[in-house]
């Protein structure tokens with residue numbers, strides 16, 4: 055980003071968003087920050103509630119702010135929420151993204167859209183940017199639809215992100231912190247051994263997304279933003295428990311394939327990060343042990 059850039063972060067009150075704001079502020083930026091409903095301040099900046107489903111409001115606020123760089127992390131991000139209310143999921147994740155993408159194209163803004171590994175159908179490993187999405191979950195479908203609008207933006211980048219983990223800075227628990235809390239309380243936790251991701255910590259994700267937002271020339275289209283290692287949630291939590299000195303025996307394996315789940319789930323959405331490592335060779339991805347070492 056250049057000093058004259060006006061930056062906007064959507065979804066700034068979310069698990070990833072708070073890290074993004076911290077990273078930008080740490081780099082000397084003063085982004086405008088949006089939530090869906092939450093009010094308050096993050097790193098001294100005022101959160102503005104701008105519902106992405108309200109096209110008129112989104113357009114009028116964008117025209118007032120005139121951002122030159124947008125990191126679009128606002129979303130209905132819970133797969134179960136989108137399954138239960140696919141209409142709302144589409145309004146936020148598809149229509150909201152379309153509004154931001156169209157405005158960005160009209161005004162030449164750099165747009166970085168946080169998509170997901172869950173756009174893939176899970177039938178192979180280490181998906182690359184040229185592989186075709188084929189979402190199984192409704193959530194993944196809405197995010198894949200959002201991608202189509204971002205790909206039409208001259209300065210647009212779809213950043214498909216793997217499962218995120220790490221400490222929460224929002225004051226609200228996440229899946230990861232809930233499991234650790236359970237372990238701390240001596241409760242066994244069952245985690246799937248037959249679903250694979252390339253988990254990435256929030257801090258590294260925020261650093262990478264800010265680097266990519268800054269990089270106007272090199273990177274448009276699609277990029278995969280994942281961690282170094284392919285693993286199951288079971289392995290992620292086992293290694294985290296070990297790193298934190300928690301009782302490993304409480305981390306139990308379970309099979310997603312033996313459960314009756316409301317939607318079919320992709321088995322393997324691990325992402326290849328070859329392109330990322332070419333574009334940002336100096337950016338080192340952290341191991342699970344390094345991430346939990348700081349908790």
Ligand SMILES: NC(=O)c1ccc[n+]([C@@H]2O[C@H](COP(=O)([O-])OP(=O)(O)OC[C@H]3O[C@@H](n4cnc5c(N)ncnc54)[C@H](OP(=O)(O)O)[C@@H]3O)[C@@H](O)[C@H]2O)c1
Pocket residue numbers: 064065066067068069070071088089090091092104105106107126127128129130131132146168169170171197214215216217218219
């Ligand atoms: N977490 C992961 O493992 C993961 C993996 C891959 C991709 N992603 C993507 O990364 C992004 C951030 O995820 P996250 O885990 O940080 O999600 P999160 O914690 O659920 O945060 C979602 C953010 O979006 C905002 N939002 C929700 N509904 C909105 C609406 N109708 N209008 C405007 N804003 C709305 C929320 O605002 P309020 O606080 O006001 O509700 C919040 O700031 C999402 O695009 C998600 O799809 C996440």
